[in-house]
Amino acid sequence: MMDQQLQIFVTVAEKKSFSRAAEEHHMTQPAVSQYIRQFEDEIGVRLLERTNKYVRLNKAGEIVFHHAKEILALYTKMQNLVDDLANKASGPLSIGASYTFGEYVLPRIIANLKQIYPDIQPTVTIGNTATIADLVASHQLDIGIVEGKFNAAKLIVEDFAEDTMVIVSTANHPLARHKKPLEMADLEHETWIVREHGSGTREAMDNLFEQHGILPTRLMDFSSTQPIKESVEAGLGISLLSHWSIQKELKNGDLRILDVAGLPYRRKFSTLTNTPFQSKALEVFIDILRTNKLLTTLK
Structure with a gap:
């Protein structure tokens, strides 16, 4: 129940609207309002400021929103890992990359990945090194591929290409x-x-x-x-x-x-991950990065 409340709260916060959140979750607007009231009761404070013109986060809401994003990402990651115990490499894989790798190298590697593992569903976020490292640290990306210095706290870093x-x-x-x-x-x-x-x-x-x-x-x-x-x-x-x-x-x-x-x-390209537990989709993607002949031209 809590994970559904979290998801609905995050959607309301992102859409800034109860009605648009209701559409997103195929629910009625009163049902969304009820979920938010129950969630605020459980947290013990109001999280959203509501008027006829807007819905927006207050200070407490900003704190809960930030952590709700991490909790939901971890929940999804946990479910994928459990599902992997009985299934082959498949499902979502969120990849982040700095501009150089993301724009000029990653597309061909993903094409290779999809050819071998068509059931993996990759999504790609391109950003600078600092941004990608932060998104991996907060569990919003499964893996980051970057170069240069970054905040390595909580991250598992492995150099894989030059x-x-x-x-x-x-x-x-x-x-x-x-x-x-x-x-x-x-x-x-x-x-x-x-x-x-x-x-x-x-x-x-x-x-x-x-x-x-x-x-x-x-x-x-x-x-x-x-x-x-x-x-x-x-x-x-x-x-x-x-x-x-x-x-x-x-x-x-x-x-x-x-x-x-x-x-x-x-300089070195490095992979960044945030847990020793890897889904099969992430595991095979890292294997492709390590062994892809495309990367030998980088060395």
Whole structure:
């Protein structure tokens, strides 16, 4: 009973409406109201502020909502693990990935997964490294695939592939015509097109600057890789990007890898999980990650 109350409460909070929650759960609006009243009675405080114009969480409601999401995720995970004892790999699998891996590597791996295990139902969340780590920690994702530093508390971390990163410019950039290798100091005053703080790619770039003792001041921030590539192609500046993310642009001649001493920069891709108990769906997905030939090109 409690799990149904939790689910209805979460839906009301997310939809900000009793009527829309009733539609979602195929119930009447009075029935939803009754569930919420019973739930608030059991908790001992009001959780929702209601008027004719809105329904919204109060302070207590925000606390309960945050934990209700985790409880429901754990409940689903428990049920899937129990179901797995009698069944083959199937059912939902929630995967989170940072932008580089999620946009340029993961789609092919999921295609491979679905070909071998058609009954697994993957869903994918793409975000920066910090966001994905937090979602795994709160049980809202079964697994995260990230690079760079993150809050590893409560997480099980395993490195499984290596990525190489290079500095790129547009094909006709003056730096691309240098015949001798460039030094990082030669690039300090260039405009750098960078990812936002919290992303693994931004961390790699900051690490590279620190290693070479430079402090570029002309930075343009973007929240994903695609607009960075397009900005570099347009001649707005240079960037440090995963070799995996620029395959098409290199092939088409739209981007050029700059010959810079000390590069490529290398970093690890890691898997993040939050429990030693794995569903069969998660188990086979991790096996595919570890053994997929696609990833040998990352090493």
